Amino acid sequence: MPAAAVGATFQMKRTGPDPREETTMNRKRIASRLIALAFCLASASFSAAAGAAVRTGKLVGKVLDAHGRTPVARATVTIVEIGKTAEVDAAGDFSFPGLPVGTYSVEISAFGYKTLKERVKVSEQESRPVEFLMVVEPVLREEVIVTASGQPEPMEDLTQSVGVITDRELAVTKAVGLDEALNEIPGVKAESQAETQEVRISIRGRGLNTSFGIRSIRMLVDGIPESDSTGETSDLTGIDLDSAERLEIVKGPMAAQYGASSSGVVNVITEKGSAVPFIEAKTLFGSYGFWKNQGKLSGNYKRLNYLLNFTRTDKDGYREHENLRAYHLNSRLDLKLGERSGLTFFFRTADTASQLPGNLSAAELRADRRQASFLFKLFDAQSNITREQFGTNFNRQWGDDKSLSAMFYFRHLNFQVPVPFVFLNGQRNSFGGDVRYSFKRAVGKTKNTFTLGAELQHDHEARKDFDNNAGTKGAGVQRDETRRLYNTGLYLLDSMRITEKLDFRIGLNYSRVHVRIDDFLLTDGNDSGERLFDKLSYQFGATYHFKPAFSLYSNVSTGFDPPTITEIGRNPQGKGGLNPDLRPERSTSYEIGGLYTLPRKVYLNFSLFRLRVNDEIVPTGIGFPQETFINAAQAIHNGLELGGGANLYKDLSLRVGYTYSDFYYRRFVNGFGDFSGRRIPGIPVNRLFASLRYAHHSGLYSGLDLQAVGKIFADDANTVANNSYQVANWYGGYDRYFKRFSLRLLYRVNNLFNDQYSSYIVVNDRFGGYFYPSPTRNHLGSVAFAWYF
Known part of the structure; x- marks a missing residue:
């Protein structure tokens, strides 16, 4: 190889990348490595956060009437912080699975009851159902009556006059007697002969022409007749209001049913x-x-x-x-x-x-x-x-x-x-x-x-x-x-x-x-x-x-x-x-x-x-x-x-x-x-x-x-x-x-x-x-x- 060529070659090797370019490249490498490191740290942080979110629990509750401990069916349960809602079933139960552990505000509302608000803690450990006791608010009327037709139906769908006395109203009258409770209903008159159990009941003036007992009024307990086959109720000794949940009264002739x-x-x-x-x-x-x-x-x-x-x-x-x-x-x-x-x-x-x-x-x-x-x-x-x-x-x-x-x-x-x-x-x-x-x-x-x-x-x-x-x-x-x-x-x-x-x-x-x-x-x-x-x-x-x-x-x-x-x-x-x-x-x-x-x-x-x-x-x-x-x-x-x-x-x-x-x-x-x-x-x-x-x-x-x-x-x-x-x-x-x-x-x-x-x-x-x-x-x-x- 000629000397000129060799020198040329040598000269080319010495004339490689410019030092300034090398500096720039080094900076890029450092930047990319820093980005990669940041990404790794972010991924680690996200993974840690994701791992923390996996810690969930389940809120299981039962909503009951505070007085009778009976289920409050169809009540609405809301977790305020996240806006989730659930409806209480016929047994009074509800559940919220998959909740992040923590403390929540639970709000429960139901017709006839005061809205209940309670703070509840949810943990990973399975716990017993939480009982929520609801207190009634002044009740104006009952939604459903079953006596009139034999089937549950809203009161506003009925084609005759009815009256309902609920357990809340009975709570302060059942100690007095059946006559005291029934006299709240327009069209119904009940009287006690004495402070025994001899009570006469008339509805719209029917059943008055008797010196004792009840006539022309069909008396039932859970749908079972207290009256005899001719319609006479000679005594009410078998009725004890202490185990009564409600009274339902239908006014007017009901011979068709x-x-x-x-x-x-x-x-x-x-x-x-x-x-x-x-x-x-x-x-x-x-x-x-x-x-x-x-x-x-x-x-x-x-x-x-x-x-x-x-x-x-x-x-x-x-x-x-x-x-x-x-x-x-x-x-x-x-x-x-x-x-x-x-x-x-x-x-x-x-x-x-x-x-x-x-x-x-x-x-x-x-x-x-x-x-x-x-x-x-x-x-x-x-x-x-x-x-x-x-x-x-x-x-x-x-x-x-x-x-x-x-x-x-x-x-x-x-x-x-x-x-x-x-x-x-x-x-x-x-x-x-x-x-x-x-x-x-x-x-x-x-x-x-x-x-x-x-x-x-x-x-x-x-x-x-x-x-x-x-x-x-x-x-x-x-x-x-x-x-x-x-x-x-x-x-x-x-x-x-x-x-x-x-x-x-x-x-x-x-x-x-x-x-x-x-x-x-x-x-x-x-x-x-x-x-x-x-x-x-x-x-x-x-x-x-x-x-x-x-x-x-x-x-x-x-x-x-x-x-x-x-x-x-x-x-x-x-x-x-x-x-x-x-x-x-x-x-x-x-x-x-x-x-x-x-x-x-x-x-x-x-x-x-x-x-x-x-x-x-x-x-x-x-x-x-x-x-x-x-x-x-x-x-x-x-x-x-x-x-x-x-x-x-x-x-x-x-x-x-x-x-x-x-x-x-x-x-x-x-x-x-x-x-x-x-x-x-x-x-x-x-x-x-x-x-x-x-x-x-x-x-x-x-x-x-x-x-x-x-x-x-x-x-x-x-x-x-x-x-x-x-x-x-x-x-x-x-x-x-x-x-x-x-x-x-x-x-x-x-x-x-x-x-x-x-x-x-x-x-x-x-x-x-x-x-x-x-x-x-x-x-x-x-x-x-x-x-x-």
């Missing part, structure tokens, strides 16, 4: 076993030697909910010759057979003994209102009744459009009731059942819910009455007979959704009542006999929803009330056997009403009705030892019922109810005269109920109830009247709920202003004893402690 003797319906619904097991001890004490002890066990185990309630009641009474001793045992078992089927068992037993003070004349009332009736004291009038009852109810659903329910019951009753001149003595076995099948089917564009049903009721009574020898059985036999009563019925109901705003309902019922008496007292001849009554009853009704908050309804319905066993079992000839002349009462009702509701704020309802009764059965005022009955009247019942409530301010609420009753005999002639155009005795023209209640979130509450009742006539001639009266009751209490126990205190003053009045009127008493005086001012207190486990 419930058959004979249902000019109104009262259904007492007992509480189910609690979602959280508990045991409760409760003591009530008050004036006139009142003392009541209660024990309750409630809970669930797997598919079974259970309730057991026992009470003992002792009371000396306000009047002479008046006391009460009563034992009650109520139990309920709800067994879930599957997702859509269940079986419920009921067992109730009662043993009651009471002395009866009797009714007083106006002169006796003025002389000494606390004295006993002369005749009731002379004959040592008492009521001694024992009873045992078993019932079962099966429910099955197929999808959302088919359901089947079947009810069966058996009851055994022993009674010894010495009253003036006669010692009533006997025993009765009763059994019956009801089967109904409901299905939904569209007919054209109309959505229909059809219900087909059949019912059977039978009573077998062995009756042997004696002379009353100062409260003991005398030698003379006044009655010796066997009574067989049968009530069968078939019914068809169709609830139609014509449009989104218009509902229509039709009902048909064929009822057949058979009464047979076999007479074994043959000294005055054989008076055995039987009577048969039957009728096809109907009901048409419609509801129109103008707005979600406002609806109007109207209905036309018929009633069928055959003579009760007491009425038909008193022969006008003074012998045993049947009254051959009595006919069933027939009634037709026309009603229009409406309901306006603004949730949590106000509700208003009204009902305007006209009820026409033909062949009304009335007492004759004659007969010995007990008076007899005849069909003698055509009656007209015109009425207006108004009800309403409002949350006035925060924890202050008001409820009111007004009843206007223009009830009179259109035609009534008997052996004592012509009473056409006279007012029907036993019911006031005007009656007002008002209740003001304050409930603080701390658990303190107080309330004032007022009832104003107008003048009440006591006889058909309208010559004897019970003066109008106003009575006020005050109560105050404190409820405190903890996670594992609760304490509830109540103090109540009845007849706050110490008025002297008589709420129970015996219509057309043949001895002039029209009045049962009510107690003057009296006090009641209670202490209840529950432990949850």
